[in-house]
Amino acid sequence: MPCGCRVRPRKYVIPAFGFVTDRDNPKDPKARPAKVFSTRPYFAGSLVAEPEVVPMPVRAPLVTVRKASPGLMVVLCEGRKGEGFYLCGSCGAGFRRYQNRHKTPQGQDCRGTLDQVSLGHEFVTDVLQLRFHNTPQGEIDVVPFTFSLAFAIVEGAAEVLEVPSTDLSTTVTHSSQPPLPPIILYDNVPGGAGLVARLEREEVLRDCLRAALKRVEGACGCAPNTSCYGCLRSYRNQFAHQLLQRGPAHEYLATICSAWGQSR
Numbered sequence: 001m002p003c004g005c006r007v008r009p010r011k012y013v014i015p016a017f018g019f020v021t022d023r024d025n026p027k028d029p030k031a032r033p034a035k036v037f038s039t040r041p042y043f044a045g046s047l048v049a050e051p052e053v054v055p056m057p058v059r060a061p062l063v064t065v066r067k068a069s070p071g072l073m074v075v076l077c078e079g080r081k082g083e084g085f086y087l088c089g090s091c092g093a094g095f096r097r098y099q100n101r102h103k104t105p106q107g108q109d110c111r112g113t114l115d116q117v118s119l120g121h122e123f124v125t126d127v128l129q130l131r132f133h134n135t136p137q138g139e140i141d142v143v144p145f146t147f148s149l150a151f152a153i154v155e156g157a158a159e160v161l162e163v164p165s166t167d168l169s170t171t172v173t174h175s176s177q178p179p180l181p182p183i184i185l186y187d188n189v190p191g192g193a194g195l196v197a198r199l200e201r202e203e204v205l206r207d208c209l210r211a212a213l214k215r216v217e218g219a220c221g222c223a224p225n226t227s228c229y230g231c232l233r234s235y236r237n238q239f240a241h242q243l244l245q246r247g248p249a250h251e252y253l254a255t256i257c258s259a260w261g262q263s264r
Contacts, residue, residue, distance in 0.1 A: 012076055012120035013087060019094070020105040038238040041171045043184045044072040047124065056202050062256055064131045065200060066182075071127035073171075073186055077119040086114040126192030128185045128199055134259070135179040136252050142180060144243035145252075146172045148216075150183045151232045151240075152249045156212030157185065160204060161195055168195060169236060206260055213253040216246040224250070 047070050055061035079085050079096065086095045090112025091104035104110045130153070136145060150170040158165035169188040175181045187193045199205045220230025224247025227233050232244040 011115070012074070012118040014120050014122065020092070039075050039077050039236075040239045041169060041186075042074045042076060043127065043171055043173050043186075044074045044122070046071045046127070051129075054200065056205055057260055058202070060259070062133060062259055063205070064133070065205065066129035066131070067197075067200060069126040069128065069197060070124050070192060071184075071186065072122060072124055073127070075121045075123075079118070084116045084118050087117050088112040088114055123190040124192075125190060126187045126194060126196050128196040129173075130183040130185065131177075132180050132183075132252075132256070134252070134256060136248065137255075138248075140248055143172065144240075144245065145248050146180050146183060147237075147240045148227070148232060148244045148246065148249040149180075149252060150185075151234070151237055151244065152212040152216050152246070152253065153183065153208060154185065155215045155232075156210070157196075157199060157208045159211045159215075160208045161198060163195060165234065166236070167193065206257075209253060209260070210257055213250065213257050216250040216253065218246070218250070220246075222246065224248075 048067075051069075052067045054065045054067070056063050056065055086098050088094070088102065088110060091110045093102055093105060093110065093112075095102065095114070098114060098116075102110055102114070132149070150172055154168050154170045155165055158168055161168075167188055169186055171184050171186075173182045173184055185196045185199065187195045199208060216231050218224070220228050222228040222231060225245050227241070227244035227246050231246045232249070233241055237244070
């Protein structure tokens with residue numbers, strides 16, 4: 001991909017009816033199972049034909065806001081280290097690792113083939129697309145930088161909107177248009193709650209970016225080339241923890257906020 005992401009093409013399945021356990025050899029749990037999988041959100045597309053595009057600030061655009069509400073979000077569990085899961089297309093048996101032979105959930109031999117898949121969940125919610133036009137200074141890895149910027153904006157938006165940060169979420173989409181790929185902000189509830197829609201107002205988005213700047217200014221105590229739970233990290237973005245750096249996001253937001261003030 002032009003943005004530098006290593007994308008693994010793979011289909012996903014939605015386990016709408018849950019899972020079937022081994023009926024012949026149930027085992028009593030001896031300890032709490034380890035949490036080895038994390039989920040990752042993806043933007044599947046707008047459900048509006050041509051969402052309205054609004055430049056902000058109007059006089060000298062620094063960011064373009066695309067109203068793409070409602071939109072379809074997909075949350076995927078891609079297994080340990082993104083290896084996925086193996087699902088039999090014949091009997092429905094599933095495994096964490098590939099099996100040369102396997103039995104059906106009823107204990108019979110199965111000759112079906114295993115497909116490598118991810119587990120997914122789809123929901124429709126309010127979404128908003130932000131595309132920043134300023135080019136970051138220095139040499140950066142575009143995708144990790146944009147994720148850092150996105151999660152700083154989520155924290156800033158939660159503060160300005162006076163809601164828990166868990167009510168909002170974000171992801172980064174793929175694009176060949178420089179300088180940065182689009183950022184998707186969305187309400188983290190099916191159907192939406194009208195939260196990200198409030199960022200369509202110029203003064204609210206400006207305050208959101210200022211709050212995001214304050215979030216990554218370093219009061220948390222972590223180094224600029226890393227991140228922590230006091231600035232960018234959360235339980236929901238575990239997939240990106242190793243990518244997030246508050247320093248570059250702080251420098252970029254400082255430039256944006258300064259230019260925004262001068263444009264008025």
